[in-house]
Amino acid sequence: MRIWDQVDFSKLCKSHLTGMHREMLSMAKCFVYGTGYQNHPEMVRFRNNISAFIKTHVYLVKEANKRGYNFKNLPAYIYTIQDFNFNMPNPWDDQLNKLKSKNCNCQI
Template identity: 35%
Template sequence: MRIWDINPGYLNRQSLLGEHRELHAIVSVITNNKKGYSNHPETLRWKGHGRALTLRHDLLVAEMSLRGFRHKSPLPPPPETGEWPVKYIDEPYRQFSLLENKYKHKEQGRISLPRNARQLWHQHRYSVLARNPDIYEAISSAVSRMKKNENFSDLANELTEILRQQPSSRGIRNALQHMQRHMSDFSLPDGRASESLSLKTLLMNIQQRTMADNASYLTASTALSELDVWI
């Protein structure tokens, strides 16, 4: 059993659907006190973290929806308590390596597995911008000073932790407006300004245009699916 910590955009279709099934299985084991897999490291890791487990489920569903999958298996309401697990079974940097080996000669995820810090940062930048512009600037500056082949395990951990934080509505709108600027011929319904649209409508327009045109820069953005969870 495996619940990944990195963004679901890195998972291929088989892994994405597989994690969704396994997450439901873990929830069933925990909530119904089932013996099967009750002592599995992944099950033990998520005990007492029902709210975070539900958020991970929602992130999977958002990515599934972006890729055209229909979701018909909601989770029961989570407990109000339960932060994200403190420890990883494999740290995010290691998870990228595991997927690289797993996906050799196989279908890749929506987002390419990062080869260096700059690629990883560009994939996460709008998600970070939605949460904290100051942290966005700080990380952007730090990454620009990193060498091409420098180890980026600390950055992978930091970005994973940042994306677990809830962005404000204002932050989401700011990130979406930055995203739409990468579409030179982007247009909104009836010529309206982005400020007049709901966040949901604005994101849907960006998603539809990006996926239809395969705009590579935005297609490889974690924000394309994960921001939907917070709207």
């Protein structure tokens, strides 16, 4: 599970773009219902930054729609969480280099 929030989404390959969307949909459900991998580093990182999480997903959807995908916004239940912290959480270390090391078509 990786949220590539320190990378320009226009540079992501199809696999990373669609994978991040799926992961964020799963994370949204976990945030609301308290299920899933609550101690996963990405869950912990965004737990107190739901607004930043939503903002990240909005930008992801915009990029996907530019490419012709029909990504939907996060389900309405994520908006039931009261959080007004729009500050991005600290990124995990060295996102760009980790992405560069993948054998994919990302334009990094």
